[in-house]
């Protein structure tokens with residue numbers, strides 16, 4: 475809808491539009507009425523290239539009618555559609571309304587298909603080519619911006635194909651992740667751990683958990699301080715899907731690999747957000763998406 479900051483602009487736009495159209499009518503009427511004095515033989519007296527004379531003939535009828543028709547068209551259009559300031563037009567047409575209507579028509583068309591899908595369990599849907607195709611287009615439109623077109627993610631955006639899950643990889647957990655979103659929080663812990671040296675030592679210990687290159691003396695020194703971390707990451711550092719705390723013993727690094735990256739995570743903390751999708755997608759669409767995502771790490775046995 476038209477959003478004017480003041481009444482003035484409404485009247486200004488509507489006024490200028492109407493006056494312009496009416497002025498054209500007036501011009502046409504007036505120019506047909508006044509009798510312009512002409513010289514002998516109807517000439518305006520203008521001559522070019524020695525013998526080309528400009529005459530003062532009336533406008534051709536067909537031209538006048540065309541002009542009147544375009545003006546009438548403009549007037550009728552202005553009455554039917556939102557053109558005169560904030561006047562909505564007799565048809566009450568809006569681009570948003572048209573979009574909504576088209577969207578609803580589209581949804582109605584695919585509704586039977588989705589109704590059938592919603593009856594099928596995720597594991598079965600994940601083997602259904604038609605469902606996977608719809609899942610793929612939903613994923614491209616809604617998820618690929620963050621998780622990448624191949625669902626392999628990037629720094630801070632998790633890979634959804636590797637079977638490594640922050641919040642759990644069974645259909646239920648995946649569906650909750652998509653529907654409600656997820657907020658992963660690791661507070662800054664430098665002070666809890668101790669001196670900067672202690673922090674570096676814990677980081678070396680974390681690297682040792684996955685067998686990554688580390689200083690074993692520092693890692694041994696850092697082991698005790700890992701106590702600060704076990705509430706979330708577990709005593710063995712294997713993570714906890716209840717709070718999205720990742721497994722630190724594998725070689726998947728969502729927030730960067732290496733001692734420096736771990737030190738940064740401890741010092742700055744981490745806040746990572748997956749926005750809820752139920753504001754954008756219907757339950758049926760999320761059901762199909764769940765199957766699409768689940769299939770990525772559970773390919774059909776052949």
Ligand code: HEC
Nearest residue numbers: 616617620632639640641642651656658718746747748751
């Ligand atoms: C704005 C970016 C963004 C969009 C859009 C987005 N995600 Fe996410 N998603 C994330 C982030 C970031 C995380 C990780 C949250 C965390 O650290 O716990 C995540 C986590 C997830 C998880 C949990 C992963 C795990 O390891 O447990 C799933 C499943 C998921 N997303 C699926 C989807 C699907 C399907 C869509 C599309 C409907 C989608 N996401 C759209 C950013 C996004």
Ligand code: HEC
Nearest residue numbers: 658659660702703706718719720726727728729730736746
């Ligand atoms: C309050 C719970 C909590 C505590 C305590 C905690 N973490 Fe975390 N940590 C998390 C969460 C949640 C994430 C995952 C953020 C995400 O999903 O994006 C995380 C992520 C990490 C990562 C990034 C892993 C990756 O894949 O890139 C590292 C490294 C890490 N934590 C190390 C530690 C260390 C070391 C400690 C102890 C000093 C610690 N954490 C204490 C909750 C915690």
